[in-house]
Amino acid sequence: MSANANAPLLDVRDVSKAFGTVEVLRAVSLEVKRGEVVSVIGPSGSGKTTLLRCVNFLESYDSGSIRIDGKEVGYREAGARQRRSERDLAAMRAETGMVFQSFNLFPHLTAAGNIMLGLRKVRGKSEAEARKIAEHWLGRVGLAHKADSLPAELSGGQQQRVGIARAVAMEPKILLLDEITSALDPELVGEVLEVVRSLAEDGMTMLMVTHEMAFARDASSRIVFMADGSVSAAGPPAEILGTEIDNERLRNFLARFRASHF
Amino acid sequence: MLGQILYALPFLAQGFALTLWVSLLVVVLSLIAGVLMGVGLIYGPAPLRWAVRIFSDTIRGIPILVLIFFVYYGLPAVGVHLQSFWAAVLALTLFKTAQVVEYLRGAVASIPKGQSEAAMAIGLTFRQRLAYVIFPQAFRRFLPPWINGVTDAVKGSALVSLLGITDLMQAINQVIGRTYEAMPLYILGALVYFAVNYALSLASRRLERRFSFIRE
Numbered sequence: 001m002s003a004n005a006n007a008p009l010l011d012v013r014d015v016s017k018a019f020g021t022v023e024v025l026r027a028v029s030l031e032v033k034r035g036e037v038v039s040v041i042g043p044s045g046s047g048k049t050t051l052l053r054c055v056n057f058l059e060s061y062d063s064g065s066i067r068i069d070g071k072e073v074g075y076r077e078a079g080a081r082q083r084r085s086e087r088d089l090a091a092m093r094a095e096t097g098m099v100f101q102s103f104n105l106f107p108h109l110t111a112a113g114n115i116m117l118g119l120r121k122v123r124g125k126s127e128a129e130a131r132k133i134a135e136h137w138l139g140r141v142g143l144a145h146k147a148d149s150l151p152a153e154l155s156g157g158q159q160q161r162v163g164i165a166r167a168v169a170m171e172p173k174i175l176l177l178d179e180i181t182s183a184l185d186p187e188l189v190g191e192v193l194e195v196v197r198s199l200a201e202d203g204m205t206m207l208m209v210t211h212e213m214a215f216a217r218d219a220s221s222r223i224v225f226m227a228d229g230s231v232s233a234a235g236p237p238a239e240i241l242g243t244e245i246d247n248e249r250l251r252n253f254l255a256r257f258r259a260s261h262f
Numbered sequence: 263m264l265g266q267i268l269y270a271l272p273f274l275a276q277g278f279a280l281t282l283w284v285s286l287l288v289v290v291l292s293l294i295a296g297v298l299m300g301v302g303l304i305y306g307p308a309p310l311r312w313a314v315r316i317f318s319d320t321i322r323g324i325p326i327l328v329l330i331f332f333v334y335y336g337l338p339a340v341g342v343h344l345q346s347f348w349a350a351v352l353a354l355t356l357f358k359t360a361q362v363v364e365y366l367r368g369a370v371a372s373i374p375k376g377q378s379e380a381a382m383a384i385g386l387t388f389r390q391r392l393a394y395v396i397f398p399q400a401f402r403r404f405l406p407p408w409i410n411g412v413t414d415a416v417k418g419s420a421l422v423s424l425l426g427i428t429d430l431m432q433a434i435n436q437v438i439g440r441t442y443e444a445m446p447l448y449i450l451g452a453l454v455y456f457a458v459n460y461a462l463s464l465a466s467r468r469l470e471r472r473f474s475f476i477r478e
Binding site for chain 1: 374376380381382387398
């Protein structure tokens with residue numbers, strides 16, 4: 001069931017979630033169209049990472065709906081909030097790629113092995129095929145020569161590039177990036193963002209949580225500003241990061257951000 | 263003296279074979295049961311977790327000797343009659359299983375949560391996550407205490423002699439009963455137990471080194 005081309009690839013509608021009494025998401029709605037790059041910005045604790053984790057159901061949500069390509073993510077259709085089976089969930093997650101702040105490479109596998117695991121076990125590729133794809137993507141992220149290195153032998157920037165290669169090699173419909181440069185030394189941020197930029201140029205659909213305002217401005221089709229668990233403002237970068245902003249919260253956030261970065 | 267001991271060697275060897283057989287059964291059965299129950303404890307629904315927790319805490323709180331007597335002399339009261347051999351194997355297995363559960367829990371708990379999440383994110387199912395991501399990493403932490411436990415099992419198997427089973431310990435006692443050569447025979451017994459356990463710890467060290475490339 002392929003939805004029509006104009007329908008959003010990712011359709012988040014009225015998603016709410018509470019941890020105990022703390023409401024982390026309040027009726028969040030958000031759309032990402034095919035080929036779009038959407039950045040989510042906002043102060044810490046605003047729910048951006050939780051939202052991202054709901055999209056591939058690493059986190060469940062209490063109400064609302066999240067659809068990818070027209071298909072409900074974590075719960076079965078027909079209204080009832082019944083979790084999908086383990087097998088179903090795994091299959092859904094294979095359609096989304098995720099890159100983590102802390103890389104989360106598998107330390108017992110080489111760079112190529114990290115990429116090959118999903119290709120072999122989820123996509124059912126042969127060893128040789130998987131290896132070829134892994135080498136292709138390692139080449140794309142500039143690490144062809146590191147295929148047989150273990151994560152512990154790689155720098156943070158290199159590890160994160162393997163993390164990106166591991167996610168995109170599965171040919172996901174959408175790539176989720178969760179503050180992927182936050183754990184990196186400043187001098188290693190550029191090499192990772194460069195990879196993301198080149199993926200965006202190839203038309204990869206992406207939803208990213210980021211604190212890199214300059215990058216968000218340059219690479220995004222749209223920017224979503226979250227505060228206190230809800231979408232406070234959304235629009236093209238020029239509008240959201242521009243100089244004339246009505247939204248007081250956004251203005252304060254950007255002012256604080258600029259103050260701490262210059 | 264030497265002649266008498268040499269004469270008894272085949273009998274002692276039989277006892278030794280039984281010791282190894284009991285140990286092997288206990289180690290294999292407890293590994294299977296312990297891993298299954300450990301997975302239940304870590305990932306299972308609440309009632310299963312409680313059941314395993316109660317099992318493990320209870321068993322580990324009972325001296326192994328009490329457990330052996332309980333299974334052999336106690337269970338018949340509720341209609342369960344086991345041959346002394348199987349009663350001993352069951353009691354030792356229960357004891358080891360509780361330990362394996364704890365080793366596994368500790369080893370898996372040491373793997374960062376991000377590993378599971380990364381494995382989920384690429385679409386691996388629960389079993390695949392355990393098989394390809396969690397267990398291979400947990401194995402290195404599981405191994406040292408487990409091998410220790412195996413050597414304990416070999417040593418602990420000497421307790422089955424108390425049910426009249428002719429293992430190495432019982433064979434030695436019987437030969438001493440005939441020859442009154444306690445000292446040389448106990449030294450022989452000690453050497454045999456030591457040799458087995460020393461071989462095990464050497465193997466363990468080699469295995470650990472084999473897996474030491476996994477750095478966090």
